[in-house]
Amino acid sequence: MTPSRARPAHAIAHSHAVGLYYALCLSLPVGHHAWAVGTPQWTLVGPAHVLTDPGRSSVPFASLPSSEHSLSAHPHSTERTELPDPLPAREDPARPPNPPGVAGLRNLGNTCYMNAVLQCLASVPPLAQYFRSGQYVTALRKDCREVATAFAYLLTDMWLGDADCVSPEEFRAALGRLHPDFTKRTQQDAQEFLIYVLNALHEALRKYHQRSGEKRSTQRCCSRGIASETSIITQLFEGQLNYSIMCLKCENCSYRNEVFTVLSLPIPSEYECTLQDCLQCFFQQDTLTWNNQIHCSFCETKQETAVRASISKPPKTIIFHLKRFDIQGQVKRKLRTDIHYPLTNLDLTPYICPVFRKHPKYNLCAVVNHFGDLDGGHYTASCRNSVTQAWYSFDDTRVSEIPAPLVQTSMAYLLFYSWQPFSKATQKCRS
Ligand SMILES: [Zn+2]
Numbered sequence: 001m002t003p004s005r006a007r008p009a010h011a012i013a014h015s016h017a018v019g020l021y022y023a024l025c026l027s028l029p030v031g032h033h034a035w036a037v038g039t040p041q042w043t044l045v046g047p048a049h050v051l052t053d054p055g056r057s058s059v060p061f062a063s064l065p066s067s068e069h070s071l072s073a074h075p076h077s078t079e080r081t082e083l084p085d086p087l088p089a090r091e092d093p094a095r096p097p098n099p100p101g102v103a104g105l106r107n108l109g110n111t112c113y114m115n116a117v118l119q120c121l122a123s124v125p126p127l128a129q130y131f132r133s134g135q136y137v138t139a140l141r142k143d144c145r146e147v148a149t150a151f152a153y154l155l156t157d158m159w160l161g162d163a164d165c166v167s168p169e170e171f172r173a174a175l176g177r178l179h180p181d182f183t184k185r186t187q188q189d190a191q192e193f194l195i196y197v198l199n200a201l202h203e204a205l206r207k208y209h210q211r212s213g214e215k216r217s218t219q220r221c222c223s224r225g226i227a228s229e230t231s232i233i234t235q236l237f238e239g240q241l242n243y244s245i246m247c248l249k250c251e252n253c254s255y256r257n258e259v260f261t262v263l264s265l266p267i268p269s270e271y272e273c274t275l276q277d278c279l280q281c282f283f284q285q286d287t288l289t290w291n292n293q294i295h296c297s298f299c300e301t302k303q304e305t306a307v308r309a310s311i312s313k314p315p316k317t318i319i320f321h322l323k324r325f326d327i328q329g330q331v332k333r334k335l336r337t338d339i340h341y342p343l344t345n346l347d348l349t350p351y352i353c354p355v356f357r358k359h360p361k362y363n364l365c366a367v368v369n370h371f372g373d374l375d376g377g378h379y380t381a382s383c384r385n386s387v388t389q390a391w392y393s394f395d396d397t398r399v400s401e402i403p404a405p406l407v408q409t410s411m412a413y414l415l416f417y418s419w420q421p422f423s424k425a426t427q428k429c430r431s
Contacts, residue, residue, distance in 0.1 A: 101385050102385055102388075102399055103157070103163050103165060104394060104396060105118060105167070106166070106168065106396065111172065113188050113193055113379045115394065116368045116379035117190050118154065118171070120194075121194075121197070122158050122383075123365055125365075126317075127232065127236055128386075131155045131156070132156050136205060139232070141204055144178075144203050146177065147175050147197075147200040151201060153170060175196065175197065179200075187376055189325075190379050191413070191414060194414065198233050198261050201232070206234075233261070236315065239260050239315035239318060240258065241260060241309045241312065242256075242309070242353060243256040243258065247303045248303060248305060250298045252297070254297075265320050266281045267322060267335050271338065272337060272339075273340070284308075285308045286308070287306050288304065288306075310352065311352045311356070312352075316419055317417065317418045318416075319415070319416050320415040324336070324413060325374055334374045341415055343404055343408070345362075346362040348362065361419065363417065364384070365383065365417065366383040367382045367383075367407060367415055368381055368413050369411035380395040381394040382407045384407075
């Protein structure tokens with residue numbers, strides 16, 4: 001049997017993950033099976049069946065005659081008839097292939113929230129590069145590698161450029177073992193899903209690291225929430241807020257630091273505003289009165305307090321969550337405010353502590369959109385491809401290139417801004 005299509009990058013990702021020299025990935029028509037015979041130390045990952053035959057001599061896997069290979073069909077090609085989106089095969093050879101990084105994601109049953117977030121994460125160039133290059137393998141922790149490995153396989157498949165559509169089911173299954181809610185066929189909140197994914201990846205890849213300035217900052221700040229472990233997730237997405245807290249009676253000041261990976265921004269208008277308006281609203285001085293008063297160590301009692309936040313560590317990729325879902329007691333509503341956000345040169349200078357203003361300008365790299373109502377609705381993503389520099393709309397399996405002006409919509413829910421110039425990342429992503 002001849003494999004229908006070789007997927008070298010996918011096979012390389014598998015071989016990185018299990019530390020093998022030989023890896024082969026076959027893409028077979030549905031109903032066809034390949035058989036492999038190997039020595040016991042060969043581990044076949046991904047396929048449902050692993051067959052080994054200790055009686056065979058040790059022959060490099062890749063050099064075995066193809067008729068002896070024992071991979072079951074790749075999981076991505078298995079059909080699950082109950083699913084809304086079957087994985088379509090590329091039927092039209094005349095159609096030009098998608099550029100790398102431009103592949104739809106199969107909906108596994110109300111998983112548009114998952115697909116939209118995964119498309120955005122796959123469009124953050126240094127994150128995609130880290131997983132596609134196999135760099136993540138050296139950081140993998142033995143006890144919780146499943147999610148990160150599945151994420152790497154998924155990103156590798158999405159960036160191969162040979163498939164119109166990829167299935168995220170292995171990734172969902174891996175994350176579902178940690179958080180069973182995500183295996184249910186119910187709509188979930190994309191922002192919550194994003195945080196779970198970032199946390200799971202951080203857990204799988206974290207390393208202890210004494211941060212510069214860590215000792216100094218903990219002396220004057222409450223260090224709750226400041227992780228002493230780093231991962232690609234903290235390196236790319238983690239920022240730090242510094243809260244200045246002033247007692248309005250004695251004017252004593254104190255400071256508190258808090259890390260963040262997603263900034264949830266209030267929306268100050270029902271109809272129309274700018275992202276800068278949301279940012280100003282978030283970073284404006286807040287006066288805590290009545291039940292919200294804070295204990296002042298000088299006055300030794302609760303006092304009215306002024307609090308102002310600023311960014312003391314700007315992340316390389318900053319994610320904004322626009323708080324469209326407004327829930328006050330029993331009253332829930334979705335704010336449909338048309339929020340104008342820039343595609344390039346978002347200036348965060350006013351919100352960053354002066355000493356940390358090294359990279360105040362950010363460019364938009366991805367957006368999660370939410371259509372419809374609070375309970376239900378539909379998620380899509382608009383992402384900028386770091387290779388073609390073009391914007392693409394991702395609606396589960398449906399993918400189309402869109403002109404930049406269409407990236408701005410009143411449906412935006414999550415915004416991913418990156419400070420790295422895309423031209424530099426492009427070079428890396430071609431490796
Ligand atoms: Zn006081």
